Amino acid sequence: MPHYTALVTLLAIGLFFYSGLLVGMERSKTGVKAPATTGHPDFERAFRVQMNMLEWMPIFVPALWLFAYYISDIWAAGLGLIWIAGRVLYMRGYLQAAEKRGPGFGIQALAAVVLWCGALFGVISTLIKVH
Amino acid sequence: MPHYTALVTLLAIGLFFYSGLLVGMERSKTGVKAPATTGHPDFERAFRVQMNMLEWMPIFVPALWLFAYYISDIWAAGLGLIWIAGRVLYMRGYLQAAEKRGPGFGIQALAAVVLWCGALFGVISTLIKVH
Amino acid sequence: MPHYTALVTLLAIGLFFYSGLLVGMERSKTGVKAPATTGHPDFERAFRVQMNMLEWMPIFVPALWLFAYYISDIWAAGLGLIWIAGRVLYMRGYLQAAEKRGPGFGIQALAAVVLWCGALFGVISTLIKVH
Numbered sequence: 095m096p097h098y099t100a101l102v103t104l105l106a107i108g109l110f111f112y113s114g115l116l117v118g119m120e121r122s123k124t125g126v127k128a129p130a131t132t133g134h135p136d137f138e139r140a141f142r143v144q145m146n147m148l149e150w151m152p153i154f155v156p157a158l159w160l161f162a163y164y165i166s167d168i169w170a171a172g173l174g175l176i177w178i179a180g181r182v183l184y185m186r187g188y189l190q191a192a193e194k195r196g197p198g199f200g201i202q203a204l205a206a207v208v209l210w211c212g213a214l215f216g217v218i219s220t221l222i223k224v225h
Numbered sequence: 226m227p228h229y230t231a232l233v234t235l236l237a238i239g240l241f242f243y244s245g246l247l248v249g250m251e252r253s254k255t256g257v258k259a260p261a262t263t264g265h266p267d268f269e270r271a272f273r274v275q276m277n278m279l280e281w282m283p284i285f286v287p288a289l290w291l292f293a294y295y296i297s298d299i300w301a302a303g304l305g306l307i308w309i310a311g312r313v314l315y316m317r318g319y320l321q322a323a324e325k326r327g328p329g330f331g332i333q334a335l336a337a338v339v340l341w342c343g344a345l346f347g348v349i350s351t352l353i354k355v356h
Numbered sequence: 357m358p359h360y361t362a363l364v365t366l367l368a369i370g371l372f373f374y375s376g377l378l379v380g381m382e383r384s385k386t387g388v389k390a391p392a393t394t395g396h397p398d399f400e401r402a403f404r405v406q407m408n409m410l411e412w413m414p415i416f417v418p419a420l421w422l423f424a425y426y427i428s429d430i431w432a433a434g435l436g437l438i439w440i441a442g443r444v445l446y447m448r449g450y451l452q453a454a455e456k457r458g459p460g461f462g463i464q465a466l467a468a469v470v471l472w473c474g475a476l477f478g479v480i481s482t483l484i485k486v487h
Contacts, residue, residue, distance in 0.1 A: 228479055228482055231425075232476075232479045234422065235422065235472060239472070242472075258454065259454045260400040260450075260454055279410070282414035286414065286418060
């Protein structure tokens, strides 16, 4: 069992949970009532922060675990922490202004792509060895 | 393999699939045509029921499985069933009126937080034992 | 480890990543600026292609892996490839016109339902054998 990867997964889930809390708080601050998801720029940016992280979770989590299995637990966890750091930066930037979401987005995208490529390399190598 | 957790995972997926069916049915009932996701309050509430469950799936599923691995299959499955019950209540409430989504939301959030905390405790205990 | 299932999972993630790239490209083409997600039909269809795949990822990925564990790696991978083919068809159709999203949607839904039913059958059979 890749314990470090498990720990990083739980941290990522924690951050995602927090991004959902922020959306709830912006609902009460800006008065955008459910089920609406538009109506105030501050709310819309907080909502998009959560939605974008949601979009990346099914890329990040499976790539992270396959990387951990085929390559290394500790490297998967390290890249996972970089992904989380990128997401924090993205969140902080985007909550201020849409234009400030670039750097954090780039960091997390890069970390996810490295995890994905590493996992793909690992699977294919293993399939070649097996046959 | 935590078989009970596997079973509860499939039940949760089934409910999520059903929440998507409801959105499709509301599309034809209310005449909100794809790609629009706004235009009629009944459609919007059905859509938000599905979206909110979608937001919680990447919290629930990994927390459930890590809890099952580090703590207990049967307890994971039990908490998973409570989560599903909370989601059913949320769905039933929210489809009637946005104000009625509170209790179900609270139950499923609590179950997910317990799963997450238990899994975190399990990972950290194991990492301490290993070193 | 179900290696073929792992490979198909990474391919599915790759397609999902690509559907996100298309949304970004439509943003610049149509001038729909973040955080907005409406304002031009071409953008809205590209956005819904990504969102719909996002909605199906938490159905597809766990069902695929449980099917691989309880039934067969190679059959899981084959059904997974059909799912991906359905998603490609859906994407190509929906990007042209909302009315053209039907066939691809049907194929991927059918593949996912078969994976889900197979996994459910596998879990229940195993639980009966164990007791």
